[in-house]
Amino acid sequence: MPSEKKQLLIVGAGASGLPSIRHALLYPNVQVTCFEKSNDIGGLWNYKPHQTDLSTVMKSTVINSSKEMTAFSDFPPEDTMANFMHNTEMCRYLKNYAKNFGLTKYIKLNHAVVSIVRNDDYAETGKWRKQFEGRIIHSHDYKDHRGYEDKVVVVVGLGNSGGDCAVELSRVAKQVYLVTRRGSWVFNRLFDRGEPVDMVFNTKFQMLFSQVVPTPILNWSFERLLNQRFDHAKYGLKPEHSALGAHITINDELPNRIACGTVRVKPGIKEFYQKSIQFEDGSVVENVDEVILATGFSFHFNLVEGGELVKVNENKVDAYKYVFPLATADHNTLAIIGLIQPIGSIMPISEMQARVYMESFAAGRQLPTRAQAGNWISIN
Structure with a gap:
């Protein structure tokens, strides 16, 4: 009776993940899957011009080692590639490697791994908890x-x-x-x-x-x-x-x-x-x-002094009339417009909040003291 196949998860389809897939496929008793967080393979060599938390090279990056010393043992670079490849050539080399060995069908793009946890029987089996593959x-x-x-x-x-x-x-x-x-x-x-x-x-x-x-x-x-x-x-x-x-x-x-x-x-x-x-x-x-x-959103005000001034606690902010943060009640020159979830449209309420703020900021309308605003917040 054939033994059960070992299931192997490889995280990332970059310069280290791709050869890991390649050599896992050489073992018939291994079933391999690779999760790649981004929408393409190549890892950091896949240049990303937009702001992202993923690893990426600069647009002008050139590899620091020669192509001969960089290449995988069973897949030499093309003769036309420069000795010190530009990142676009390096990425193309990795994609050619994946195509040549048929690796892409084992890669699931747009699949982020957020946690890796040992299984309950890890001490006996060495297994890790299986993650959802969708x-x-x-x-x-x-x-x-x-x-x-x-x-x-x-x-x-x-x-x-x-x-x-x-x-x-x-x-x-x-x-x-x-x-x-x-x-x-x-x-x-x-x-x-x-x-x-x-x-x-x-x-x-x-x-x-x-x-x-x-x-x-x-x-x-x-x-x-x-x-x-x-x-x-x-x-x-x-x-x-x-x-x-x-x-x-x-x-x-x-x-x-x-x-x-x-x-x-x-x-x-x-x-x-x-x-x-x-x-x-x-x-x-x-x-x-x-x-x-579709479980809702969380928000923060990190734009304002790194989030230390107007603090958010479980999606709640201390703000008088949901507009004036208590933290800046000494002058009330800061307003938050539209931080409310009404029954109906938010736009007329945002308009009214803006009008209230301008009455205070430009027309000199007196607002309650910090103590009075704090009392209103505690009640509401």
């Missing part, structure tokens, strides 16, 4: 559906970005799974008789109504309206929080996609395996190709 990206890096055709895609997060990604990909992917731990209340863009939903609820009457009617009754009314469009519990989307208890999700097509089966709702992820994902309900999805993390 691609994982943040929704920030998702541009369009191209490249996702006929693939199994898991979208994590049921905010507006997650819902949009799931709906768009459900038209081309083999199957889309939408992961949500706490669910969400889903609004359509249009309300009764085709009225935009934000125009229906952002009226003086509705504002007055919300101030008079107790919050539990408002929530009950909202949830009743939303469940008349589709039953959130039946569709696996009903959250524990009330309709006004968290930011809503705006999506016109998601219920239809769930009803058609092109989007399937799953609870939180319990564990990643090599080619599959297990969820908190015990179910497992096999042969997952892509994971898109």
Whole structure:
């Protein structure tokens, strides 16, 4: 009975990773895979003109050793290449090496390794924990559906970005799974008789109504309206929080996609395996190709004195009226405009914040003292 193949992961497809793949292939009992973080092979010799955290040479870099002493033992450089190759020639040499030995089919581009951990039985077996082989990206890096055709895609997060990604990909992917731990209340863009939903609820009457009617009754009314469009519990989307208890999700097509089966709702992820994902309900999805993390964003103000002046703690900033940082309340010449997540459009609020700031900065309108601003922040 043949012995089980040894699985080998090589991190990086540069000048060291490529010969590692090449020589791993000489052993029939080894199954090799290479993860390369960037979108091409060559490592630092693949010149990157844009700002990046990846290693890269300068545009003018020339190797410091001769091509004869630089070359791999079984692949001499071309005669036409200079003795001291420019980085473009060096990169071409590496790509020719990969092509000559058929290495590219073992390389997964745009695959970043973020952690390497020993397996639980490492002391006995010497094995390392197997990492998920599919691609994982943040929704920030998702541009369009191209490249996702006929693939199994898991979208994590049921905010507006997650819902949009799931709906768009459900038209081309083999199957889309939408992961949500706490669910969400889903609004359509249009309300009764085709009225935009934000125009229906952002009226003086509705504002007055919300101030008079107790919050539990408002929530009950909202949830009743939303469940008349589709039953959130039946569709696996009903959250524990009330309709006004968290930011809503705006999506016109998601219920239809769930009803058609092109989007399937799953609870939180319990564990990643090599080619599959297990969820908190015990179910497992096999042969997952892509994971898109639509799990929100974090922000910082490192531009301002290296982030030491206006500090961010769990995406919260001490700022009076969400505009004036408490750290600069002595003069209030610094303002943060648009640092708010409203129910509706941010643009009119940004306009009003800018007008408030200019009243203070240019017109001399007096703002509360630091102590008064701090008290407002602690309450709100």
